[in-house]
Amino acid sequence: MDLFTDEYFMNEAMKMAKIAFEENEIPVGAVIVCRNKVIARAYNQTEKLTDATAHAEMLAITSAANSLGSKYLNECKLYVTLEPCVMCAGASFWSQLGEIHYAASDPNRGFARLSETVIHPKTKVKAGLMAAEAKQLLDDFFKKLRN
Amino acid sequence: MDLFTDEYFMNEAMKMAKIAFEENEIPVGAVIVCRNKVIARAYNQTEKLTDATAHAEMLAITSAANSLGSKYLNECKLYVTLEPCVMCAGASFWSQLGEIHYAASDPNRGFARLSETVIHPKTKVKAGLMAAEAKQLLDDFFKKLRN
Numbered sequence: 115m116d117l118f119t120d121e122y123f124m125n126e127a128m129k130m131a132k133i134a135f136e137e138n139e140i141p142v143g144a145v146i147v148c149r150n151k152v153i154a155r156a157y158n159q160t161e162k163l164t165d166a167t168a169h170a171e172m173l174a175i176t177s178a179a180n181s182l183g184s185k186y187l188n189e190c191k192l193y194v195t196l197e198p199c200v201m202c203a204g205a206s207f208w209s210q211l212g213e214i215h216y217a218a219s220d221p222n223r224g225f226a227r228l229s230e231t232v233i234h235p236k237t238k239v240k241a242g243l244m245a246a247e248a249k250q251l252l253d254d255f256f257k258k259l260r261n
Numbered sequence: 262m263d264l265f266t267d268e269y270f271m272n273e274a275m276k277m278a279k280i281a282f283e284e285n286e287i288p289v290g291a292v293i294v295c296r297n298k299v300i301a302r303a304y305n306q307t308e309k310l311t312d313a314t315a316h317a318e319m320l321a322i323t324s325a326a327n328s329l330g331s332k333y334l335n336e337c338k339l340y341v342t343l344e345p346c347v348m349c350a351g352a353s354f355w356s357q358l359g360e361i362h363y364a365a366s367d368p369n370r371g372f373a374r375l376s377e378t379v380i381h382p383k384t385k386v387k388a389g390l391m392a393a394e395a396k397q398l399l400d401d402f403f404k405k406l407r408n
Binding site for chain 2: 166179184202208209
């Protein structure tokens with residue numbers, strides 16, 4: 115896989131999702147990239163942290179802001195394996211993320227079912243990269259949970 | 262002021278907002294109450310923490326979950342001096358907050374301008390308590406910022 119492509123970075127997010135899977139968390143992973151460098155990696159930790167707000171994107175945004183020493187992430191790209199919910203989309207608005215790339219869609223809780231004004235007008239959104247793989251991991255997780 | 266009334270708890274949230282004001286943060290304060298006990302107090306700290314996600318409500322929800330050892334806050338009430346944004350409303354959804362009481366409305370970034378499905382169907386929302394005082398504090402803050 116070529117370095118520094120969208121596929122490369124989404125695959126890094128998938129690695130995070132797989133760690134979540136192993137730790138019995140809903141498998142969603144995220145990385146934030148600034149000038150071709152991964153500055154934050156996170157996966158959903160709502161169970162481990164006993165915190166409903168500990169979505170992969172929230173943890174990644176806070177970590178990236180710490181890394182840069184800036185609460186604005188307008189030169190950064192978020193790669194996340196599932197369409198952000200409105201909480202995480204709202205966080206991307208406040209941090210003015212430059213780009214959001216998400217893999218699988220989330221018709222139930224994804225932000226896209228609501229008004230597009232949830233996202234900052236300067237944030238570019240791209241969907242669908244590695245969507246099948248990300249969805250498969252989620253399906254496998256919920257299958258494991260039921261058994 | 263009588264103890265354990267909505268006014269009492271909203272006043273506790275106002276005290277938090279006033280601390281934010283003194284620390285040059287946008288003055289929004291929040292408390293979370295469980296069985297008439299304040300289990301979390303927080304104010305907006307986006308500047309101090311260099312984190313766009315560090316809204317009063319987010320910090321209060323995480324703190325309340327830590328306090329209870331539960332990511333669900335369905336027996337809790339959030340009192341916040343400004344209408345929550347979609348990020349914070351989304352956080353209230355995931356934590357299944359029992360009640361949200363907010364003071365001032367936020368026509369620009371408040372959740373209410375969007376679909377009501379941002380909020381959990383079991384969460385009761387009440388608005389307007391101490392709204393004038395909360396708005397005055399915000400107006401004073403932005404006036405101070407401009408001078």
